[in-house]
Amino acid sequence: MKEEMTRRDFLKRLGIASVTGLAAGGIGLILHDPQGPDLVRQQQTITGLGNFALPALASEPGKMALVHGMDRRLTLQQGVQALGGMEAFIKQGDRVLLKVNAAFATPPALGATTSPELLSAVGELCFQAGAAQVLVTDNPINNPESCFEISGLAAATRQSGARLILPRHELFAPVSLPGGRLIQNWPVLTGVFPGVTKVIILSPVKDHQRAVASMTLKNIYGFLGGRRNVFHQDINGIITELAQLLRPTLCILDGTVSMMTNGPTGGSLSDLKDTGLMIVSTDPVAADAAGIELLGRTLRDAPYIQMAAAAGAGEADYQQLKPVVLHT
Amino acid sequence: MRIVSVRRISQIFFFSVFLWFCLVTTVGTAWWQLRGWPVNWLLELAPLTAVATVLATGTLYGNLLWALVVIVFTLLLGRFFCGFVCPLGALNQFTGWLGQRGQAVLARVEANRYRPAQAIKYYILFFFLALAFMGSVQTGFLDPLPLVYRSVNLAVLPLTAAGLTGPRFYASVWLIGLLFLGIVALNLWRPRFFCRFVCPLGALLGLLGQLSPWRIGKRDKGACGDCRICEEYCEGACRPAGGIILGECVLCLNCLNRCPAGRITFAGQPSAAGEAPLPDLSRRSLIVSGAGLAVAAMWNVGGLSGNNRNPSLIRPPGSLDEDRFLSRCIRCGQCMRVCPSNIIQPALLESGVQGLWSPLVNYRLGRSGCQITCVACGHVCPTAAIRPLSINEKLGLGEFASQGPIRLGTAFVDRNRCLPWVMDRPCLVCHEVCPVSPKAIFIRTIFKDIRGGHSLAARVQGEAVELAEAPLWQVNLASGDYYLGLAGEPESRLRRIIGALGLRLSLEAPLTEEILAAETQVDIRVRLERPYMDPDRCIGCGMCENECPVVGLRAIRVYSENETRAAAGRLLI
Numbered sequence: 001m002k003e004e005m006t007r008r009d010f011l012k013r014l015g016i017a018s019v020t021g022l023a024a025g026g027i028g029l030i031l032h033d034p035q036g037p038d039l040v041r042q043q044q045t046i047t048g049l050g051n052f053a054l055p056a057l058a059s060e061p062g063k064m065a066l067v068h069g070m071d072r073r074l075t076l077q078q079g080v081q082a083l084g085g086m087e088a089f090i091k092q093g094d095r096v097l098l099k100v101n102a103a104f105a106t107p108p109a110l111g112a113t114t115s116p117e118l119l120s121a122v123g124e125l126c127f128q129a130g131a132a133q134v135l136v137t138d139n140p141i142n143n144p145e146s147c148f149e150i151s152g153l154a155a156a157t158r159q160s161g162a163r164l165i166l167p168r169h170e171l172f173a174p175v176s177l178p179g180g181r182l183i184q185n186w187p188v189l190t191g192v193f194p195g196v197t198k199v200i201i202l203s204p205v206k207d208h209q210r211a212v213a214s215m216t217l218k219n220i221y222g223f224l225g226g227r228r229n230v231f232h233q234d235i236n237g238i239i240t241e242l243a244q245l246l247r248p249t250l251c252i253l254d255g256t257v258s259m260m261t262n263g264p265t266g267g268s269l270s271d272l273k274d275t276g277l278m279i280v281s282t283d284p285v286a287a288d289a290a291g292i293e294l295l296g297r298t299l300r301d302a303p304y305i306q307m308a309a310a311a312g313a314g315e316a317d318y319q320q321l322k323p324v325v326l327h328t
Numbered sequence: 329m330r331i332v333s334v335r336r337i338s339q340i341f342f343f344s345v346f347l348w349f350c351l352v353t354t355v356g357t358a359w360w361q362l363r364g365w366p367v368n369w370l371l372e373l374a375p376l377t378a379v380a381t382v383l384a385t386g387t388l389y390g391n392l393l394w395a396l397v398v399i400v401f402t403l404l405l406g407r408f409f410c411g412f413v414c415p416l417g418a419l420n421q422f423t424g425w426l427g428q429r430g431q432a433v434l435a436r437v438e439a440n441r442y443r444p445a446q447a448i449k450y451y452i453l454f455f456f457l458a459l460a461f462m463g464s465v466q467t468g469f470l471d472p473l474p475l476v477y478r479s480v481n482l483a484v485l486p487l488t489a490a491g492l493t494g495p496r497f498y499a500s501v502w503l504i505g506l507l508f509l510g511i512v513a514l515n516l517w518r519p520r521f522f523c524r525f526v527c528p529l530g531a532l533l534g535l536l537g538q539l540s541p542w543r544i545g546k547r548d549k550g551a552c553g554d555c556r557i558c559e560e561y562c563e564g565a566c567r568p569a570g571g572i573i574l575g576e577c578v579l580c581l582n583c584l585n586r587c588p589a590g591r592i593t594f595a596g597q598p599s600a601a602g603e604a605p606l607p608d609l610s611r612r613s614l615i616v617s618g619a620g621l622a623v624a625a626m627w628n629v630g631g632l633s634g635n636n637r638n639p640s641l642i643r644p645p646g647s648l649d650e651d652r653f654l655s656r657c658i659r660c661g662q663c664m665r666v667c668p669s670n671i672i673q674p675a676l677l678e679s680g681v682q683g684l685w686s687p688l689v690n691y692r693l694g695r696s697g698c699q700i701t702c703v704a705c706g707h708v709c710p711t712a713a714i715r716p717l718s719i720n721e722k723l724g725l726g727e728f729a730s731q732g733p734i735r736l737g738t739a740f741v742d743r744n745r746c747l748p749w750v751m752d753r754p755c756l757v758c759h760e761v762c763p764v765s766p767k768a769i770f771i772r773t774i775f776k777d778i779r780g781g782h783s784l785a786a787r788v789q790g791e792a793v794e795l796a797e798a799p800l801w802q803v804n805l806a807s808g809d810y811y812l813g814l815a816g817e818p819e820s821r822l823r824r825i826i827g828a829l830g831l832r833l834s835l836e837a838p839l840t841e842e843i844l845a846a847e848t849q850v851d852i853r854v855r856l857e858r859p860y861m862d863p864d865r866c867i868g869c870g871m872c873e874n875e876c877p878v879v880g881l882r883a884i885r886v887y888s889e890n891e892t893r894a895a896a897g898r899l900l901i
Contacts, residue, residue, distance in 0.1 A: 104763065105699045141761055141875065142696040143668040145356060150701050169495065181804065209771065209857065210756040229757040229877040233747065236808035267700075267765030300836065303808030303826065 045176040045185055049223065049246040052199040053282065054089065062283030062314065064321040066290060069328030070276050072256050073121045079252075079280030080125060082324040089250050090198055092130035097196045098122060098162065099248075101203050101219045102138040102153050104265055105146035111259050112266045113147070114202045116156035118254050122202060123160030134162035137192045138222045165192050172225040180241045182234065187225035188245070198249040201284065205255040205275070205291045207263030211235045212302035214264045215291045216251045216284040217243050217313075239304040243284065243313035251287040253279035255294045285314025286321050332585045335411055339418035346370055346415035350480045355668045355704045362666065366391075368710040370415065374473040375399050375536075376453075376529040377658050380460040381711055384655035389712045399536060406537035406544075410523060410530055411563065411579035416472035416511075417523055421563055421580070423512050424519025436560045439518055442567040446524050446576055447607040451617040453531035458620030463651065464627060464682055465711075468658035471529050472522070478661035478685065479508035482674060485665070497693050498664065499673045504685065523578060524565050534575030538605050544568060544577050544584065545599025547591045552601070558583035558592055568592060571602035624682075632680045637897070639887045641678050642689040642868065645698060645722055645734050646706035646715040649894045650679070656713035659685040663705035663714055670694040671870065672705060687714070689736060689870065691886060697871030698736060700763050736868035738890045738899060739768070741859050745883035748856040752776055752801075754809045756857050758872035758884045768865035769872065771857040775811060775819050778803070781852035783815045788848050790838045791823075795831040799852055805833060814839065815849035822853060863890060863900055 005013075057063065065082035067075040080086050090096060100114035108116050119136065126134045136157045140147040144166045148154035157164045165171070171191025177183040201216050208214040210232055220242040221228065231238035255277040262271040275294040281287040285308050292302055299305050299316060309316035349367040357363050368391065371377060378395035382388050388395075398409050410417050428436055456467045468474035483505030486496040498504075514521035523530050546552060546568070558568045561583070566576035568583040583592045630636060633650035644663055647653050664672045664687055671694030674685040687705070691697055700723060706716040717734065720726040724733035739758075747755040759769045780800030787794045793812060803810070811822035812835060827834035839850075868886045876882040890899035 105696075105701055106763070107701070141871075142699050143670075144695075146668045146699055146702060149357065209759050210754070227877060227879055229755075229875050232755050232757050232760070232877065233753045234804060234807045234809070235754070237804055262765045262767055264760060265763045265765070265767075267763055271765055300824075303824070306826075307806075307808070 043174045043185065045174045046188070046190055047176060047178050048244070049175075049188065049190065049193060050196075050199075051247040052197070052249045053247045054249060057282055061321050062281060062286060064279070064281040064283065064286055064290070064318060064323035065326065066323050067278045067280070067326045067328060068276055069278070070256060070274060071328060072115060072118050072254065072278065074328050075256065075278035076118060076121050076252065076280070077125070078326050078328060079278050082326060083280060083282070086125040086129040090126050090129035090131050093132045094126075094130065094197045095133045095195050096126045096131045096135065096198045096200060097192060098126075098134060098136045099199065099201045099219060099222065100136060100138050100153055101214075101222060102140045102144075102147045102151050103142070103222065104140065105142040105150045106265070106267070107150060108152040109269070110266050111204060111257050111272045112206070112264060113151035114153060114204055115254055115256070116152035118202055118252065119153055120156040120160040122200060122252060123157070123162045126200075127161060131198075134160070135165055135192060135196065136162050137165040137167065137189065139167035139189050139225060140222065167225070175245070177241050177245055180244070182231055182238050183241045183245060186228075189223045189225060199246065200250045200252065201248045202252045203254065204259065205253060205294050206259040206266070207261055207271075207295060209263070211239065211304065212297060213288070213292045213295055215288045216253050217288050217304065217308055220246055236302075236304040236307055240307040240311050240313075243308035244311055247313070248284060249282070251279075251281045251284045253281070253287045253291045255279060255291055258294045260295060281318075281321070281323075283314040283318075283321060285309050285316055286318035289316050289318040290323070330585055331581050335579075335581055338412040339421070342370065342413045343415045343418045346476070347480070350477065350485060350665065353481070353662060353665045353708060355666060355702065362704065362708075367708060368662065369394065370413075371473050371477060371658075371660055371662075371710045373398050373413065374409065374471065374529055375402075376467050376471045376532050377474070377711065379532065380456065380465045380467045380658075381656055383457060383460040384463050384465050385652070389656070392710065398533075402533050402536045402540070404540055405542055406540045406574065406577055406579055407530065407533045407564070408579045409533055410527075411581070414472055414529075416476040417520070417578070419476070419512060420515050420520045420523055424515040424521075424563075427516035428519060433560055437556050440559055440562045440565050442565050442573060442576065442607075443524075444607060446565065447609050447613070448525050449527050449531040450534075450606070450609055451613050452526065453528040454614060454617035455620040456528050458618050459624045462621055462624030463655045464624045465655055465658060466682065467528060468660060469684065470526060471658065472527055473529070474658040474660040475508070475511075478659055478674075479504055481661040481665035483508060496670055499690060499693060500676045501674065503676075504674065520563050520565075520578070523563075524576070530578070534606065537575065540574075541596050542594060543572075543574055543599070543603070544579070544581075544592065544594055545572060545597070545603060546601040547593050548600045552589070552591050555588065557586050557588060561586060569601075571604055572599050573604045573607060575606040627680065627682045630680060632682075637888065637894075638678055639889065641675075641888055642691075642737050642870070642886055642891070643893060644672050644687055644689055644705040644714050645703070645736055646717040647687075647893050648713060648715065653713050653893075654679075654682055654686070656711040657686045658711055658713075660710060661685075662708040662710065663687045666704045666708045667694070668702060668704065669696045669699055671696075671698060671874075691870035691873040692882065694874065697761075697874045698869045700867075700869060733764075733867045735866070735890055735892045736870070737886045737888045738863050738866050738868055739861055739870070739872050739884050739886045741861055742881075742883045742885065745878050745881065746859065747878065747883065748858045749883075752778060752854055752856065754854070754856060755877060756859065757875050757877055758859050759857075761871040761875045763869060763871055764865055764867060766865065768862050768867070769859045770862055771859060773855060773857050775822060775853040775855055778810070778852050778854050783849045784852065785847055786850045787846060788839050788844045788850065791835045793833040793835060793839070793850065795833065795850075796847075798831060801852075804828065805852065809855050811853045811855060812839070813851050813853065815851050817851075825852075859884065866890070
């Protein structure tokens, strides 16, 4: 090994050291952040889930049918027919999102979730009307796989040829509702909406201690992610904002069997009552205003219905819609 | 086909089966999910679990009967399980092979030389068997099957999150992963390090194989040229070139395959070069291993299964009482893997050192509480530490109606943290998610003056109220939860506030029939529904604790009081 460095070696080393030093300096300058980070991470946010109401109905009050009877397929079919048939809402090639209430991993007989029979019937009607694709989703309270399987909604989805979308983590994105106090930079299941052209909300009618009743508007809660329970501090406020977050094409409020007590989980057949009414409506507020009567309650008991109407999400006096009343 | 090819195919087969069983241990009906797959088969085959639980409980549970198959074949053939079946053995052999690639012959021979320290695994085995004899099954800490199941279930698969809607969480799992990584990494230093020096199952099989009529050996003593090629690739470090140590031979059969002169045989006669049954076991060390007897006895002195039990220790539904639970649980992590709510977690020290990595329920970490219609954990438990329940037994229905539901504990409302109890804010999430009918959580409603909302000066005209000053409480008074009444008037005369614009409020109905003076005193009150617990109804499912919006230390928490598994925890009379 040589003791002394040759001139060539020295220059080579000097050159490499200089270039490395310059590169380090350059990288440092490029990455330099004199401000430091924001205290709270700033994110691009979306402002809503969309207005899927038919434009033709925008200027007039919505349409509504109240169909009495215990056979869900029959009452659904007659109700939709009274509103002009599913073809009036779903066009050839539409991509339809069905929002169900799959909140709990309980069997369908306990009525805590959307009836699987209703789901498959609606799915079939959509396909018959020409829908290219039908999607089914919810972000339930219990583990999603268990909820959809045990409630029978997964099987009903498969049976009708629709596609189940489980609320995977990456489908949520922050949403800020313009003018909203509560839904600000909050994770919402937005990832199911790209390409969706129509939205139908399928809800059971259930007792709910805090909200008084869980029906169509409360069902939209199932699009929220994160630790959404903090909003129970202002349950009427959050439901009012949810009503503004999404305007569905059609609402199907299934009061065939209603959960009268111990809601929204139920857990016993004695919590249920045959109320025999299928509500089909283009207006979610009107649907809930009619549905709450099945629980023996009034608009005064559940302030969110009138608050949502005041926010422009629909009509709380459902008689204004001149509902078609049918008996099967 | 050469015999080592058969061995390799067998190892690949059992390793793949093992991985597949880990993957499918998720609740569901699809072909890649739990339905029907015998996911515990390898756990049941390896006889250490069977031996330890028989010592601890006096019975051989369910499918642990499979262990007899391995025991019988080991009696006849020796440690074939180590060479042909064990998935951790296969992984060790593979990484050891990688580590030895490119090494000189002498270095290989040196790495695979017999070492007296191989006796250590026998001491470990005796220590564990002594513990088991005293009723504390700890074999799963180092028994390769529970170890590899636990490591892959909890530390490896969550990194891939295959087939799940969200990430899986396991508390302190890095420790489990570190042990696993350490075991795999040590193969780079000494091939099959774990198998040779540590594995208590290998020690057990080595002892069982002592009588085997067939064994590896040399055909004739003198003619061998001492080339030691047989030892170059010896997986068990059992000295096939000299006097073979039978208990150490893992039946890799590399010597049989490689001997250039064909002098190594697998035959029904002792090796011509002489043989030893086991490494030299020192009597002193064996006696020290017996310290397990004292250790287990001292654990009992700690009283952790009795009066000194950890009240936060909730075991999965169907778990036996703490003493009987620890006489069965092998820490395989199957229940933790299968739990759809991801609430079954490996314990660190919550149930003492003796409960390391045993399953406990953590309602904060998972996706929901314990789902009332789920009994998956007990059905994948290979030792019935968690008894397999039917839905009827879990919920106390049908023929189980008289014994009532399985209770995991009781939820307690923390009135120092609960929003309606201490912060004057409506909430009631716990009541909403309580899944029993009638709900265990019930409510009492009260109306409370809001902060700075008492005796406010106001002008009242029918339904319209104009406050002279704003209350301190900065909330949306029109949210439906706030009421207004004349100061000091009873609740029955309150009116709900339905509109608020600055200091102007509107009520849902006029406050009084009479005309009021220009300046009137009013109270603004919030309607609070406060949760109470009916312990007779509560099953400890933890839905409330999981969903409680007080996200740090939850304002409603499940403790072990009244849990079904321990008579000592009984709360109600």
